Amino acid sequence: MAAGRPRNFDMDQALDQALRVFWEKGYEGASLPDLTEAMGINRPSLYAAFGNKEELFRKALDRYETGPTAFVARALEEPTARQVADRLLKEGINMVTHPDHPGGCLAVQGALVCGDDAQPIREELERRRKAGEVVIRKRFQRAKAEGDLPADVEPNDLARYVTTVMRGLAVQAAGGATRKELLRVAELAMQAWPSK
Amino acid sequence: MAAGRPRNFDMDQALDQALRVFWEKGYEGASLPDLTEAMGINRPSLYAAFGNKEELFRKALDRYETGPTAFVARALEEPTARQVADRLLKEGINMVTHPDHPGGCLAVQGALVCGDDAQPIREELERRRKAGEVVIRKRFQRAKAEGDLPADVEPNDLARYVTTVMRGLAVQAAGGATRKELLRVAELAMQAWPSK
DNA sequence: GGCATATTGTATCAGTAGGTACAAAATTAA
DNA sequence: TTAATTTTGTACCTACTGATACAATATGCC
Numbered sequence A, B: 001m002a003a004g005r006p007r008n009f010d011m012d013q014a015l016d017q018a019l020r021v022f023w024e025k026g027y028e029g030a031s032l033p034d035l036t037e038a039m040g041i042n043r044p045s046l047y048a049a050f051g052n053k054e055e056l057f058r059k060a061l062d063r064y065e066t067g068p069t070a071f072v073a074r075a076l077e078e079p080t081a082r083q084v085a086d087r088l089l090k091e092g093i094n095m096v097t098h099p100d101h102p103g104g105c106l107a108v109q110g111a112l113v114c115g116d117d118a119q120p121i122r123e124e125l126e127r128r129r130k131a132g133e134v135v136i137r138k139r140f141q142r143a144k145a146e147g148d149l150p151a152d153v154e155p156n157d158l159a160r161y162v163t164t165v166m167r168g169l170a171v172q173a174a175g176g177a178t179r180k181e182l183l184r185v186a187e188l189a190m191q192a193w194p195s196k
Numbered sequence C: 001g002g003c004a005t006a007t008t009g010t011a012t013c014a015g016t017a018g019g020t021a022c023a024a025a026a027t028t029a030a
Numbered sequence D: 001t002t003a004a005t006t007t008t009g010t011a012c013c014t015a016c017t018g019a020t021a022c023a024a025t026a027t028g029c030c
Helices: A011-029 A032-039 A043-050 A053-066 A068-075 A081-096 A116-145 A155-174 A179-190 B011-029 B032-039 B043-050 B053-066 B068-075 B081-096 B116-145 B155-174 B179-190
Strands: none
Touching: A011 A032, A011 A043, A011 A053, A011 A116, A011 B011, A011 B116, A032 A043, A032 A053, A043 A053, A053 A068, A053 A116, A068 A081, A068 A116, A081 A116, A081 A155, A081 A179, A116 A155, A155 A179, A155 B155, A155 B179, A179 B155, B011 B032, B011 B043, B011 B053, B011 B116, B032 B043, B032 B053, B043 B053, B053 B068, B053 B116, B068 B081, B068 B116, B081 B116, B081 B155, B081 B179, B116 B155, B155 B179
């Protein structure tokens, strides 16, 4: 089979740059010139390689989930529910305030609300946020089955609590809060943990 | 003084509609046609009465703060810090899930991140969020001076904690969480309150 | 009524949004 | 070397963005 002219950019590197732009400006706020400049490619190359803006965002989002947010899966492996929650908060803070990439969380600030055109993206992000909540809930359900949580505690509520705090932390980080400030918040948030 | 042709719309009513659109779609996501249609006026009337899109947003934001978010000032009047926090969370939830207006919080979803043009708005919202945090902090500082909080507790941290949870609740509400779900979260969040 | 003033509606502006046509360039297969 | 294939770069498209010029209209004051 024939080969054709080779592309002179790395797809993953370009995607990382697109991710950075979407993260920093949101889906709507990221313009095609913003993206092509950061990715170091021109418009037709972007469309040939990634489809369109919406598909590019989805691919950047996939990369976001296998990269920066991989800490969630790791945190779930902690032995107790309490340790899971503690690590989710701490590593979450580490992520949303990490100096190597934009502050905050793409799943929150990518398109929390938006115009009509971007609604599919808003819904996609909402779906993924929901999915993140579900894996945490399942982990806490398991914890309860293992006797690791009091009988009168709803894993559902606990998962929603941790998730809600994490999203609040993400908003704070997007606004410039420091890691140190947010770690104090996490410490307080963990005071709510049942049966200390 | 002469009068000229009277405007045939109510400024406050129009502003309320603009507020609704910005709340629902964010600053960038709200287009001029979105705004004029909701406000029931045409473009030149909008510009004559409110300046431009940015000024309109600022005026809608002022109205937001004297209307939907007025619960904050009321909550601060509660006798104890604990009651203040509890009421902030509960009334905050009531607000961000109220059926009479869009879900979530304008100060969070109006422009958490955005493109270059909207940066002034993003910064304005960040300023106002910060100001909201400050009034809560001051209330907790007073509480501490009054012996209403343990000596080893930082009012600063407590204010940031409450604020962070409220913002998390706002994100959840923007994503469609119900009032009932969020009240369970608030209940858990209050478990963290010092010296029960 | 006539004048000054202010708002309305239409029609339009320049700039930018996302997206693409098309030819030149760079590769592999034959 | 030639043919087939794929990417690149330029130039461009349509639609929509926020914003206005201007004439028509509606008021209060004299």
